[in-house]
Amino acid sequence: MSGIPNLVEGNKAYAASFTQGDLALPPSQKYAVLTCMDARIDPAAAFNIPLGAAHVIRNAGASARAGFRDLVISQQLLGTTEVLLVKHTGCGMLTFDNATASGLIAKNKGEQAAKEVEDLDFLAFPHLEQAVRDDVKWLKERAVEEGVKVTGWIYEVDTGKVRNVV
Amino acid sequence: MSGIPNLVEGNKAYAASFTQGDLALPPSQKYAVLTCMDARIDPAAAFNIPLGAAHVIRNAGASARAGFRDLVISQQLLGTTEVLLVKHTGCGMLTFDNATASGLIAKNKGEQAAKEVEDLDFLAFPHLEQAVRDDVKWLKERAVEEGVKVTGWIYEVDTGKVRNVV
Numbered sequence: 124m125s126g127i128p129n130l131v132e133g134n135k136a137y138a139a140s141f142t143q144g145d146l147a148l149p150p151s152q153k154y155a156v157l158t159c160m161d162a163r164i165d166p167a168a169a170f171n172i173p174l175g176a177a178h179v180i181r182n183a184g185a186s187a188r189a190g191f192r193d194l195v196i197s198q199q200l201l202g203t204t205e206v207l208l209v210k211h212t213g214c215g216m217l218t219f220d221n222a223t224a225s226g227l228i229a230k231n232k233g234e235q236a237a238k239e240v241e242d243l244d245f246l247a248f249p250h251l252e253q254a255v256r257d258d259v260k261w262l263k264e265r266a267v268e269e270g271v272k273v274t275g276w277i278y279e280v281d282t283g284k285v286r287n288v289v
Numbered sequence: 290m291s292g293i294p295n296l297v298e299g300n301k302a303y304a305a306s307f308t309q310g311d312l313a314l315p316p317s318q319k320y321a322v323l324t325c326m327d328a329r330i331d332p333a334a335a336f337n338i339p340l341g342a343a344h345v346i347r348n349a350g351a352s353a354r355a356g357f358r359d360l361v362i363s364q365q366l367l368g369t370t371e372v373l374l375v376k377h378t379g380c381g382m383l384t385f386d387n388a389t390a391s392g393l394i395a396k397n398k399g400e401q402a403a404k405e406v407e408d409l410d411f412l413a414f415p416h417l418e419q420a421v422r423d424d425v426k427w428l429k430e431r432a433v434e435e436g437v438k439v440t441g442w443i444y445e446v447d448t449g450k451v452r453n454v455v
Contacts, residue, residue, distance in 0.1 A: 126320035133337015141449030150328040154292035160344040162316040171299015178326045181347040196349045283307025
């Protein structure tokens with residue numbers, strides 16, 4: 124268990140030199156980044172997001188559908204007008220579909236654990252570039268308003284580079 | 290529009306000095322942080338999360354229910370055994386409920402925009418400490434396995450400090 128010691132000790136140092144306590148709630152640069160929860164991504168550093176500038180939404184696979192509620196709140200209640208969708212190489216969501224996920228859970232955790240999530244759509248995807256295109260298309264059709272700009276990107280976990288897809 | 294220039298220019302500098310291209314997919318320190326998408330939070334810095342160490346899930350309000358799929362994947366497929374739930378002061382989700390959110394959207398964006406999200410549960414909460422306790426309880430009952438440790442915290446956006454709730 125290293126989560127609590129990391130948090131408690133590291134936050135003391137962070138708070139001791141913290142100087143940005145007067146930032147406003149709505150993102151100052153009016154954009155949202157939707158990316159993956161993957162441990163190898165540090166969005167603030169890798170995507171150069173100043174503190175207070177942008178919403179950062181992170182879920183398994185940077186799924187547009189899973190981020191729908193977040194994007195509605197970001198745009199319609201907090202005024203963002205741009206979405207950057209960033210998926211990444213080596214994503215776990217490229218490695219299974221619903222059936223294989225259930226099978227893995229049964230193998231790792233037992234049949235009962237698999238049964239408890241049998242109705243869950245894991246929202247995995249078999250092809251990275253295509254998934255970026257599909258999610259950007261879905262966002263434009265379903266989850267962003269007229270005038271909101273949406274672009275799709277891939278972050279390479281082995282190089283630290285991002286590249287534009289759409 | 291500042292999202293793309295921030296990303297493109299900032300990422301060049303990040304990638305130029307990037308040295309951690311060999312990190313493994315499963316989080317090396319086997320934990321997950323579930324926090325809010327709020328623009329004022331930089332989890333890697335404020336919560337001292339080394340690159341590659343932990344999943345970072347972010348949604349509106351650090352909602353446990355909204356993060357269910359992510360936590361299943363984190364624990365059951367990628368082996369994490371600890372969850373830190375971190376909500377924060379000044380959260381937008383403290384300021385409305387479903388009815389007032391719909392009303393705000395109608396006022397800001399028009400009746401059609403409000404109608405399109407009329408079935409959406411915004412998962413807002415009226416009291417911060419209680420919401421941390423409620424979500425930790427829900428996680429323990431519904432979303433974590435035997436032996437997974439769950440704790441709840443509040444990050445103060447005006448001081449940069451975290452404090453433990455449960």
